[in-house]
Amino acid sequence: MSATRVLVLNSGSSSVKYQLLDMRDSSRLAMGLVERIGEQSSRLKHTPQGGGSREWTGPIADHDAALKAVAEELAKDGLGLDSPELAAIGHRVVHGGKTFTEPTVIDEAVLAEIERLIPVAPLHNPANLTGIRTARALRPDLPQVAVFDTAFHTTMPESAARYAIDVETADAHRVRRYGFHGTSHAYVSRATAKLLGKAPEDVNVIVLHLGNGASASAVRAGRCVDTSMGLTPLEGLVMGTRSGDMDPAVIFHLMRVGKMSTDEIDTLLNKKSGLIGLCGDNDMREIRRRVDEGDEQAKLAFDIYIHRLKKYIGAYYAVLGQVDAIAFTAGVGENAAPVREAAVAGLEPLGLAVDDALNAVRSDEPRLISPADARVAVAVVPTDEELEIATQTYALVGEESN
Ligand code: ADP
Numbered sequence: 001m002s003a004t005r006v007l008v009l010n011s012g013s014s015s016v017k018y019q020l021l022d023m024r025d026s027s028r029l030a031m032g033l034v035e036r037i038g039e040q041s042s043r044l045k046h047t048p049q050g051g052g053s054r055e056w057t058g059p060i061a062d063h064d065a066a067l068k069a070v071a072e073e074l075a076k077d078g079l080g081l082d083s084p085e086l087a088a089i090g091h092r093v094v095h096g097g098k099t100f101t102e103p104t105v106i107d108e109a110v111l112a113e114i115e116r117l118i119p120v121a122p123l124h125n126p127a128n129l130t131g132i133r134t135a136r137a138l139r140p141d142l143p144q145v146a147v148f149d150t151a152f153h154t155t156m157p158e159s160a161a162r163y164a165i166d167v168e169t170a171d172a173h174r175v176r177r178y179g180f181h182g183t184s185h186a187y188v189s190r191a192t193a194k195l196l197g198k199a200p201e202d203v204n205v206i207v208l209h210l211g212n213g214a215s216a217s218a219v220r221a222g223r224c225v226d227t228s229m230g231l232t233p234l235e236g237l238v239m240g241t242r243s244g245d246m247d248p249a250v251i252f253h254l255m256r257v258g259k260m261s262t263d264e265i266d267t268l269l270n271k272k273s274g275l276i277g278l279c280g281d282n283d284m285r286e287i288r289r290r291v292d293e294g295d296e297q298a299k300l301a302f303d304i305y306i307h308r309l310k311k312y313i314g315a316y317y318a319v320l321g322q323v324d325a326i327a328f329t330a331g332v333g334e335n336a337a338p339v340r341e342a343a344v345a346g347l348e349p350l351g352l353a354v355d356d357a358l359n360a361v362r363s364d365e366p367r368l369i370s371p372a373d374a375r376v377a378v379a380v381v382p383t384d385e386e387l388e389i390a391t392q393t394y395a396l397v398g399e400e401s402n
Contacts, residue, residue, distance in 0.1 A: 003087035011131025090393030095121030096148030152182030179227035211330035240282035351375025
């Protein structure tokens with residue numbers, strides 16, 4: 001029997017998200033998540049194909065127990081991890097540094113390198129590693145592949161990737177722009193080319209990945225040439241809880257004058273800033289509801305969010321010189337018509353416009369929202385990071401295992 005299934009695992013510090021896909025038709029056989037790992041009230045939610053979710057709450061001590069619980073749920077649907085139809089496990093790994101430019105079959109050397117990158121990704125890589133080690137212990141014989149959030153951005157030229165600081169200091173500490181959400185930017189830029197009926201090599205696209213975390217990228221002929229996130233996912237756009245760009249001296253000021261510690265500032269900028277810091281809400285639905293009710297604070301938060309977004313559209317327009325499409329994706333980008341409208345408003349001289357009726361349409365399909373005669377296409381392209389991870393994983397190992 002040929003092995004055509006791929007399990008995609010996204011292991012966070014206290015959660016594991018998973019999807020099992022059949023690569024013959026990219027269908028989802030099951031998906032789910034375990035959250036609050038290590039607490040008394042851990043929760044597992046498992047949804048098989050066709051619906052009918054099963055939920056379970058109780059203590060799940062660690063990632064090992066979490067993955068075993070997931071394996072049990074999959075087995076109940078006849079999709080156990082011991083199935084000969086399972087071709088591989090694909091792991092999302094946040095930071096691949098400069099080393100990993102492509103999805104990579106995991107061995108001891110790869111694990112050691114992901115570990116070596118922990119100083120530049122202290123929040124993410126340890127959790128990713130735990131997930132990989134647990135999955136390898138469960139199925140040591142199965143190929144496992146790391147798909148890196150940074151990989152798509154490794155094509156950036158030095159002029160975009162280097163910060164203008166002392167070169168020796170930067171290199172000693174591996175300080176540079178790495179960028180994140182790369183799996184999404186890769187998937188969406190290719191899907192946008194397809195929507196235009198062109199090959200990725202024939203189009204220049206600005207991708208706006210607007211979820212709780214948010215990032216922009218400039219993609220020339222299928223290759224990333226700039227992106228808004230940097231050494232960490234804190235730089236760039238205004239996000240749900242992260243500040244994005246600001247004068248780095250704000251940090252010294254808060255230390256010297258505000259007497260705040262490094263950890264306090266880290267928490268402030270990563271968890272208490274962005275939309276939630278500006279208006280107390282980080283969900284764009286709630287912010288829009290408040291704006292519509294005349295709430296001034298929510299309006300200011302929205303305006304700051306849009307102002308930053310516009311600056312990146314302008315910057316990447318200039319970086320690319322010629323732009324074929326702008327693609328909105330992720331939770332906000334796919335769903336919030338007012339964000340798309342406001343981001344493009346006033347940019348008609350750049351050939352950018354949104355058709356109100358098309359922008360109002362709700363759909364899960366990639367679609368154009370610009371007027372038919374627009375010089376630059378504006379598109380809404382739902383992202384699918386799990387499918388992209390599964391596709392890359394299967395491309396690497398699928399043939400060998402068949
Ligand atoms: P992440 O993967 O970064 O956690 P998502 O891409 O799932 O985030 O995006 C989540 C965000 O999308 C929510 O915080 C919310 O702001 C926004 N969102 C989701 N649905 C809608 C909607 N219908 N209208 C406006 N915003 C939405």
